[in-house]
Amino acid sequence: MPIAPPPQLKAGLFARGSGTLKGPKAVKGPPPPKPPPGLRIEHRVGIQAPAEVIWEVLADLKSWEQWCKLYPKAAGEIRIGSVLDITLALPGRPEEEIHPTVLEWVPNEQLHWRLTMLGGLVKTTRFFEIETLAAESCIVSNGELIAGLIGPRLGKRMGRTIYRAFVQMNDDLKARAELLWQRRKD
Numbered sequence: 440m441p442i443a444p445p446p447q448l449k450a451g452l453f454a455r456g457s458g459t460l461k462g463p464k465a466v467k468g469p470p471p472p473k474p475p476p477g478l479r480i481e482h483r484v485g486i487q488a489p490a491e492v493i494w495e496v497l498a499d500l501k502s503w504e505q506w507c508k509l510y511p512k513a514a515g516e517i518r519i520g521s522v523l524d525i526t527l528a529l530p531g532r533p534e535e536e537i538h539p540t541v542l543e544w545v546p547n548e549q550l551h552w553r554l555t556m557l558g559g560l561v562k563t564t565r566f567f568e569i570e571t572l573a574a575e576s577c578i579v580s581n582g583e584l585i586a587g588l589i590g591p592r593l594g595k596r597m598g599r600t601i602y603r604a605f606v607q608m609n610d611d612l613k614a615r616a617e618l619l620w621q622r623r624k625d
Contacts, residue, residue, distance in 0.1 A: 478594035481582030484609040488620035490547040506615045562587040
């Protein structure tokens with residue numbers, strides 16, 4: 440005996456109204472995270488050396504005077520909460536002693552420090568981040584977040600000078616790390 444076709448329904452088996460299936464209603468998730476407040480100045484550079492070699496150059500604060508024009512003197516111990524003693528030499532400005540506090544560091548990956556100036560009116564977070572692309576190839580991000588009551592305004596006024604200093608530092612870091620890596624390979 441043949442089976443009769445199912446009766447025609449106004450709606451499809453699991454849908455209402457039109458007889459077509461509809462997907463589930465979109466559920467709103469949490470909003471995307473807000474970027475940190477303030478002005479961000481950053482320069483990135485590719486370096487043909489392993490992250491370990493780049494980190495070795497960055498972590499050796501005493502040797503910065505040999506290659507880093509932006510920070511001709513640096514001393515201290517890289518550990519969370521420690522205060523570093525650094526001389527800042529922005530082009531066209533007098534050298535200045537700064538004493539940032541290390542916020543976080545991960546060997547071969549990142550170094551972040553915080554500096555408060557002008558009685559808290561300017562707060563900066565300085566970062567160096569190493570992103571490994573391949574065994575002997577990395578991208579280094581060298582930048583600063585400038586916040587506080589007058590920080591962004593000051594950052595905009597000095598932004599080009601700061602950016603050029605970051606470019607120079609990255610070029611010097613690249614040259615030093617690649618030279619060190621080449622010597623070790625040979």
